[in-house]
Amino acid sequence: MRYIFYVLGIFILTLGIAFTIQSDLGTSPFDALLVGLSIHVGLTVGSWEIIIALLLICCNSFLQKQRPEVLGLLTAVITGIGIDMWLFLLHGVITPELWYSKMICFGMGLIVIGLGTATYLHTNFAPIPIDRLTLIIQELTRTNIFFSRTFIYLLFLIIAVILHGPIGVGTLLTVCLGGLILNYFMPVTEKALARLLTPSSISPNCNNDKKHST
Numbered sequence: 001m002r003y004i005f006y007v008l009g010i011f012i013l014t015l016g017i018a019f020t021i022q023s024d025l026g027t028s029p030f031d032a033l034l035v036g037l038s039i040h041v042g043l044t045v046g047s048w049e050i051i052i053a054l055l056l057i058c059c060n061s062f063l064q065k066q067r068p069e070v071l072g073l074l075t076a077v078i079t080g081i082g083i084d085m086w087l088f089l090l091h092g093v094i095t096p097e098l099w100y101s102k103m104i105c106f107g108m109g110l111i112v113i114g115l116g117t118a119t120y121l122h123t124n125f126a127p128i129p130i131d132r133l134t135l136i137i138q139e140l141t142r143t144n145i146f147f148s149r150t151f152i153y154l155l156f157l158i159i160a161v162i163l164h165g166p167i168g169v170g171t172l173l174t175v176c177l178g179g180l181i182l183n184y185f186m187p188v189t190e191k192a193l194a195r196l197l198t199p200s201s202i203s204p205n206c207n208n209d210k211k212h213s214t
Contacts, residue, residue, distance in 0.1 A: 026168025
């Protein structure tokens with residue numbers, strides 16, 4: 001059952017990413033990096049999701065001093081497919097032109113990203129490498145999800161600017177609000193999934209992550 005919520009969470013997450021890209025207000029720093037690479041180098045946004053995930057898996061392995069979390073690549077592949085699928089389906093359907101419609105589109109995307117990320121993280125099955133990095137930094141710094149997420153966003157923001165990714169007001173909003181929204185949805189989705197999944201379906205490690213995020 002938890003694998004259903006795992007996949008569902010990822011597809012909710014990728015829908016939110018597609019909304020932010022379509023809003024044309026700027027994406028999260030990480031997604032801006034992916035879009036920038038897609039525009040200037042080639043390949044799809046989803047393809048770069050997978051390639052960057054490989055690099056992050058190696059980085060996470062070094063920080064944790066453990067074997068590479070190969071299953072994280074599976075999550076990245078599903079995420080990459082989801083991003084490309086939603087961008088294909090939304091292209092020509094959701095193309096906001098007025099500033100307030102762009103803000104609505106972006107705001108929906110930001111909220112959906114937080115919901116999807118929190119949903120699949122609580123299944124405790126192979127997080128996307130960047131989300132695993134968020135949890136690693138949270139643990140190493142003994143802070144919460146908001147701090148670690150914001151730190152990572154700032155790091156990728158610098159890289160995205162160098163690569164001329166789609167940086168805009170939406171990027172700034174993501175840096176300021178992305179971690180806060182995720183931190184809000186973590187306990188909410190944990191309670192919701194607890195009603196739907198058996199206690200053994202969510203491991204103690206996930207509960208520890210939740211405690212750190214509150």
